Amino acid sequence: MHVGHLRSTVLGDAIARLSERMGHTVKRQSHVGDWGLPIAMVVQKLVELEDSGESTETITLDTLNAHYKAAQAECKGELVALKTIKKYGSHPKALVECELRVENAGENMERAKSRLVALQSGDGRSVKVWQRIYDITMTECLATCARLHTKITDEHSAGESTYREELAPLVQDLVDRKIAREDDGALVIDVEGIKAPCLIRKRDGGFLYATTDLAAIKRRVSKLGGDRLVYCVDARQGLHFKQVFGAAQKAGYDKKPDGSVAQLEHAAFGMVMGDNGKPFATRSGESAKLSDLLDEAVTRADAAVAEKNPDMPVSERKPIAEAVAMAAIKYTDLSTERIKDYVFSFDRMLAFEGDTGPYLLYALVRIQSIFRKAEAAGIDANAAMSAPFILEDPAEKSLALTLLKYPRTLASTTEASEPSRLCAYSYELASGFSSFFDKCPVLRNDDPASQASRLRLCDLTRRVLSDALETLGIPTVERM
């Protein structure tokens, strides 16, 4: 996984958690890209290596990555360079050399495409190599998802490959019912209101991602009983989803057995950009590994925890650093409006002060601390849980009003699939508590009625804030 996968993972998990929190039955369907041309390129590469006598049995994630990059380079070659040269001109010798490479790349690409067709038609050797690639990458992927404190597991993944047996019958169905038509050798579906038709089968017989997405809608509605299908995918695929949703509606794949119609929604999100204004990449132009970002975050968080708590044993510090780091990264990603692009910055991602994930954690930690101190002082906090509220100080009034807004916020956040709203609410709540904490002594309070009221307010804040964080998928800590 690279940095580009952060948003779909974090946002998608949060959107699913929101619906779960609202009491809906949620069927997560991680649409893993495990069945397209890119993976066919790697399969082809490994098959060629085997043919030349190299063993691919001992392949690791790193070597696989290298093969992937090599395959990409070989297939796409200097296509871009050639275009540039043609446009701006260059020495004839350079042009010839470049053309030669592109020619090779063209041949490599053709082989990869044939390999995709072989894979899609169930060729034994292709599938065997593919399976090895799949196992290695999915293991890494799920480990990263777990580290990111998401609920994404193996059983939630329904990758493109799981539709492999459903594509041919689906296309046949669309042809039989005359929903699809042939055009220039390919098979397309016209969608009302969109000029570009939806392409579902290539001239060479290969299927495309729209084909898979149609199969997915059909399965999700008829088999899984979905009545609201939310697609948390990059905004650049907006047209694609318009086409696929339109085609699905035309084919009636959005109709449930009981006749009701499923809602199809694209919860689009913006890109993570580099400071050059292009999609984020490392200096060498490669996509940055997500695990490297997480490691960097933990290193920084660990230093911060150590600085604030010099006496804390390492065994306690490490898990706190891990949680603080994930909270920082996830909050950054969740708190900006989905549709907007943002510029990637370590400093921004890993800021631990102000409107950040750690700030929310800190508020929670301070509340926990009050209850620990209360217990140590022999104050019965449980007795305060039914105490009447006495809201006199502006800070406690304001906090109480914020608490009351929680149900509405949760509902509107879920409805809009917009986790940033719940983030803004969480910040408002944490901020309200911080002011309250500063102005309204809880334990150092001579008035028992006021103390009981404030303890109850603390408890309520703790419950709402941890519920909000849990719903966003942000981990919490007892101390930090």
Added chain:
RNA sequence: GCCCCGAUAGCUCAGCUGGAUAGAGCAGCGGACUUCUAAUCCGCAGGUCGAAGGUUCGAAUCCUUCUCGGGGUGCCA
């Protein structure tokens, strides 16, 4: 060409179905720790809400046009 999206304080961003003096964080300046965790709090300063029209009692929010930026645009995903 056509389609989609964005533009709010020096920087990063909130502002949900139109509602009172447009709010935070960062950066800057000034305060607050012998006190429930200062990863905090309080104050100051900072904005013709990209531009122009329009609808409305009322517009950052809705409509139109334009400017700038980004993205997409049948045989990749």
